[in-house]
Amino acid sequence: MVRRRPEPRQLPVRAAQIIAAARELLESEGREALTMRRLGLVLGIRAPSIYKHLPGKHAVEVALMEAGFAEIGEALHRVVQSGRQTGAVAALMAAYRAECLARPNLYRLATTGQLPRGELTPGLEEWAGEPWLLVAGDSFLGQAMWSFAHGMVILELDHRYPDGSDLDRTWRAGAEAFALATRRAAQGAAALTAAAHGRENG
Amino acid sequence: MVRRRPEPRQLPVRAAQIIAAARELLESEGREALTMRRLGLVLGIRAPSIYKHLPGKHAVEVALMEAGFAEIGEALHRVVQSGRQTGAVAALMAAYRAECLARPNLYRLATTGQLPRGELTPGLEEWAGEPWLLVAGDSFLGQAMWSFAHGMVILELDHRYPDGSDLDRTWRAGAEAFALATRRAAQGAAALTAAAHGRENG
């Protein structure tokens, strides 16, 4: 049951241009550089003029978060839609890693600190996380897998691992652990079903 | 092989007082509140006077990070030293979760953003992460477990999970996956050793 992606409400042209400029600024120069004055400079206007189109910096950040969620969710859904069974866990994790590392500053912005839930497109967040659940077959295992993937990505982005760490192997170790657990859970569920059938038929 | 904890260099009295005040401010009012002027207010002096004792806000934050690493490392080492075999993975994770949630703002400060490696007490970071390695028996699995734990804690602190999530069960799912993988790895290693012995003796 793959839900449709909730459409983020589209902004007026000028506002969208500002968000696009903000994104470029963020990705090319980091979060520190994302300043109203710097943003104005890129756009050829002064900082206060931005407020004619967007209510504040917070709104810029929220819009960027939405873009991040949408893109990452897109990539993950592409993986689950490809429908492969064997290695699905590893494939999903590889896709997550690749997408997140491709937009490091956007990822950091979208995933660190409190989430302004009320201001996000409703359902977007759940939709972006849905592939984990689909692959794990179990909501708890799915959440755990996502937590692992986020932990890995954010620690890698922030260079928290000891120098010379072989992160490919660490990813593999985690992916194998969760793949194993997923098979276990599926077997357990199958056994339960079989037992139930046995009771029905006996 | 449990290394001794690297002693963080001790600061002059006044500097230590400032750090203590900073910690209280941080924990009680959050990261936003940790301001040089606010810190001065707590101490009964003006912000610029703080610079007579510490080179800047960054140094305050680094000192707080060190305290965080030391305390969490302490708790984790206590677990591995207790020496239990069964459920060691789950026990370590439970300890990590409890310690981190007990000092949310300190944990966030210590674990988000780039790590100023050069300014930290050498070896402290590795020492704090060592218990993961000891429990996993394998450095990659250990790193993966730590990544999972960090992901869980930071997402919980930032309220990133859907409302009503049963995080106890998610933790359990992750702990079981990694415990299973750990047993697997141990068996694999044992089999390899046995095979080697077989070759030797045959």
Add this chain to the structure above:
DNA sequence: TTGACCCGGCTAACACTGTTAGCCATACTG
């Protein structure tokens, strides 16, 4: 005792940050 020196406060100020108020030219509309 006096002079030098340093410690640890202080104020003033600078360059930033996000944000608001208010002005004004242009363009569209009734």
Add this chain to the structure above:
DNA sequence: CAGTATGGCTAACAGTGTTAGCCGGGTCAA
């Protein structure tokens, strides 16, 4: 043509980390 909305602008405010420079008090040596 009058009126209004759009989208720029400057000036300013409160806050941030930080630096320069002043100064009282304590310590220590001549």
